Amino acid sequence: MTLNETAPAPAGALDATHVEALAERVAAAAPEFTAMADAIWDDPEMRWEEFRAQEKHQAAARAHGFTVTERVGGIPTAFSAERGSGGPVIAFLGEYDALADISQESGNAERTPDPANASGNGHGCHHHLLGSGALMAAVVTAEYFEAAGIEARVRYYGCPAEEAAAGKTFMVKSGAFADVDAAVTWHPTPLTRSRQSLTLSYSQVYFHFTGLAAHAGAMPHLGRSALDAVELMNVGVNFLREHMPDSARVHYAITDAGGRSPNVVQAHASVYYVIRAEDTRQMRELHERVVRIARGAALMTETELEIEFDGACAEVLPNEVLERTLEGVLRQIGPVPFDAEDQQTAARFAAGLDAREISGAKRLVGWQVTDGRALHDGIAPFLPEQPRPQMTGSTDVGDVSWVVPTVQISSATAALGTPFHAWQTVAQGKLPAAHKGMLHAATSMAATAAAIVLDPGVLAAAQQEHRDVLAVTPYLEPIPDGVVAPPLRAGARSAGSGSVS
DSSP states (O other): OOGGGSSOOOSOOOOHHHHHHHHHHHHHHHHHHHHHHHHHHHSOOOTTOOHHHHHHHHHHHHHTTOEEEESGGGOTTOEEEEEEESSOEEEEEEEOOOBTTOOOOTTOSSOOOOTTOSSOOBOTTOHHHHHHHHHHHHHHHHHHHHHHTOOEEEEEEEEOOOTTTOHHHHHHHTTTTTTOSEEEEEEEESSOBSSOOBOOEEEEEEEEEEOBOOBTTTOGGGOBOHHHHHHHHHHHHHHHGGGSOTTOEEEEEEEEOSOSOTTBOOSEEEEEEEEEESSHHHHHHHHHHHHHHHHHHHHHHTOEEEEEEEEEEOOOOOOHHHHHHHHHHHHHHOSOOOOHHHHHHHHHHHTTSOHHHHHHHHHHHTOOTTOOOSSOOSOOOOOTTSOOOBOSOOOTHHHHHHHSOEEEEEEEOSOTTOOSSSHHHHHTTTSHHHHHHHHHHHHHHHHHHHHHHHOHHHHHHHHHHHHHHHHHSOOOOSSOTTOOOGGGSTTOOOOOSOOOO
């Protein structure tokens, strides 16, 4: 008995003929979209720089009869593509940005940067699969609706800079999702499930200190060290850690240490902070406390402080109605169809992973820790009576979920215990198992979209649930007014290469 048979199926199942027809269309489209995913893996681009990836997405959308709108929210690498008329607007969310310094040879379980990759970047969060799979789901859904005479507008959003920049948050702030009725997306993970984990809200900000240079040996008293200001700020934040909620997280990276000469008082230095908390209200409060510490450091060192707000996102707002609908669809489709060869290949990667990560992942899906399978070939229990798992990562899907009822599937694309944002994930990104996970997610998303459109009661209930939550807890925009996306800032500093989600 598989895990997805251990509990009663929730409501929301779609007629089997629709599921079968959509699955057949996904299988037919598989060669085109797996090739696109592989091509994006081969050419990993960082946040705000995903020009070639979005060109591939736009070309595919146009080839399938979608009308493309470029520069959504004014952002050069954001776009939308739509097909269909009448009925509700169903959005599919895609991403295509990579991460820095984790290039890895495909299929190699030993650390070996890809010799063909000059950038050093890598798809350590499988966004090459995420965007390609979401676009495939949108294409399949739109073509099926048109063939069946079903009225709906299917819209795909190409969303940049999920990693450490919250591209969707800027898109939400521009009103890009104002007419959307429901949104469907997915994320590659080491496990398959329909229930959304809670995420953290975050802000990210640069603190640029400017002091006065001087000869550190001859006349140090004439200098004002910006590097001292950075260090004092970091010390102050470390003392803050005792006095913030246990679930909160604060990370930093020194992006400018002022120079390499110790006998010079450093006249400039910068530090980049990411501040996370369970919700946007708590995040804002913690953010202000960090800002006050920075100002105190500037005061102590007699330096000037420039604060550059880089981006932010809200926590995810789950929608129980849509999750139950997705769970019903998953029970019809079943798990990702991994075979023995997939399991053997994944076992090579599992052999080099931290046993604690593997044990934790197996407990999460309900397996015995001693189970020998490396890939999750089941469906994690739905368990709505239990508290939602709280993850300490973040995603800008959160902001979309506050303005549109949103559902997100996790679909297995890597061995259990694989650390995402790492070279081990990059190495597995073009394997047959990863492709199977993407096709599984595309089928699940397409069938869920069909269930939402074909049963008006599902959409009405999901929207009512959404309104009920907002009536009690309104959406707080995490990005202050007047802040625009980094590529739109005149004379903007480099957005850096950090990773948040």
